[in-house]
Amino acid sequence: MASEDKEAIEDVVYAFDEDRPEVPKPTWSDAPSRLTSYREASTLANWMYHLTIWAKYLTLTDTTAKEINQVAGKMIRGELADKDEITKGSARAYQNTARIFYRFHDDLEVDYDEIQVFEQQSTGVDPSDMLTQEEVDKVREAPDNPRDEAVVYLLLYTGLRNTALRTLRIGDVDLDTENGRYYVNTDADGLKDFSRPNQPRPLLGAVGAIRAWLRYHPDPDNEDAYLITGRPKWGRVDPTEPVSDRTISRVMEKVKEETGIDKPLHPHMMRHNFVSICKREYNQDNETVKFLIGHDPDSNVMSTTYNHLSGEDYAVKAEIGAGIREEGESSLSPEEYCPSCGEPLPDNAKACVRCGTVFTPDAKSAQNAIEDAVHEGAMEADTDAEKDAVDAVRTYIQENPEVAAENPELVEKFLGDE
Structure with a gap:
């Protein structure tokens, strides 16, 4: 040279x-x-x-x-x-x-x-590999211990990559703010390409599984300890060291064996399922989905890896029309009970009426939109009576998040002409 x-x-x-x-x-x-x-x-x-x-x-x-x-x-x-x-x-x-x-x-x-660059070969996801609602229910029910359940729920409800999940620390997870948020561990190797890592992202339906696991965690009060550790019953566990990527993969291998689902169930495929469900069932816009999975705003991932989704939208509409699929079917909604508090749930529940846990991204969007609208109302309120009214609305929304999820027309009402 x-x-x-x-x-x-x-x-x-x-x-x-x-x-x-x-x-x-x-x-x-x-x-x-x-x-x-x-x-x-x-x-x-x-x-x-x-x-x-x-x-x-x-x-x-x-x-x-x-x-x-x-x-x-x-x-x-x-x-x-x-x-x-x-x-x-x-x-x-x-x-x-x-x-x-x-x-x-x-x-x-x-x-x-x-300098010429060869045309990118298709990296798109095969729609036939995506899980049905029934299969998602089986995946949720498969883990036989709290640690594995936390892993499965995190993969299903956040779309986190293997490395991002296994390097989460207890201090990166907030279970008490707006139904649960997480922050990516910016100190971990392999995550510097994660876009906007310091912004909070919703845990959605994973909150209950995380709370349950923390009751068994070897050092739950240490914010620097890793959230996912080796299983305590397997001898001495060091919570200051992250588990290997194989640990997360093995959890999903056990799920595949337990459920008998004849589709890919490795951790990254759960990420693909999360994105597909966000788009197909909850109509989330591309910018929101890219933020949730840590992609840059200018990423072309939605038109390459997930280019099957536009066609899938038409397929879903056709299935609804033919009576094969019910309108409003929600893969991320728990099947019978709230995983956080045990409250019985109606079919396709977007949020729990008892504890307020939000399960679906469209419910989270509706809640946040109303919160933003209420905030704008507070800025414009002049009299004490108006401010008291705004405070009352805010309190009601915080205590009843299912209202935001089930009544999206409230968003329009509060946003007005904006």
Whole structure:
């Protein structure tokens, strides 16, 4: 490798390494959000590897976009010496890294826009792999211990990735504020790409399962302890160390075995189910869903990974029309009893009338919208009588969240012409 190439590669990698603050990050006004912050060590290692491979067949600091594109073609045809044929999907990673390199080194002759990137292969979710309401009920009922139940409910009601879930600390979970919120552990490795990590997100129907598990947790009063630990009956447990990703995967393997469901049930598939349910059954807008699962606002995940959902909407409407599916069917609604307080629930309940636990994202949206409207009313209230009325409405909504869920027309009433 040419010494100039080695130095140029180090420059771009070090610029995104938070352990090298002396190296300034580039300021690109038109850069995607993933290039405006530090990157994970694993990502930087991949960049280093990709650029080293490029430098094996090119002089990066003295080449052209045409030569780069020619080498990419040889990659997928297996025509490079000492390198096996790779797929277009794998080659895309090399091409995208090359684009980052030349965007950074804009003083070189190569315009990064001229580096071709192979068309992205479909990563969409197969609609037939999504769980039915009956299957979701089976998944909820499958765990045989409080720890595993907490894992299953967190996966089902938050869509968290494996790493984000297993690195949650007790202090990251608030079970007393607005039916439960959680914050991503920003100190954990592997989560720097999680968008808006300091913003609270709803726990929805997972609140009861978490409360139940904390009664068995080895150190429930320690906010720095990890929420999910090894099972206490299996000997000494260290709550200051996160469980492995295999622990979370094994929980879902047991669920699959117990339920006999012939569909993928690994943790990431539960994330796909969460998104599909949010869109298909609760009509959540794309921006809300992307926020809930930690994607950037400019992410194209809804049009790639979840591109089946627009067609699925029509399928659901057809099933309702044919009498196969009931209108208002709710997969996230508990089947008979509230998991937080044990109150019997009507079919497709969006919230518990006794304890106020909210189960579905549309119920949470309705409640928040009314809260916002009440807040606006408080700002505009002039007389003490008006302010007392606003306070009364706020108190009533807080004590009866099911009203917000079951009566969305109240949102319109409070929002007025806004």
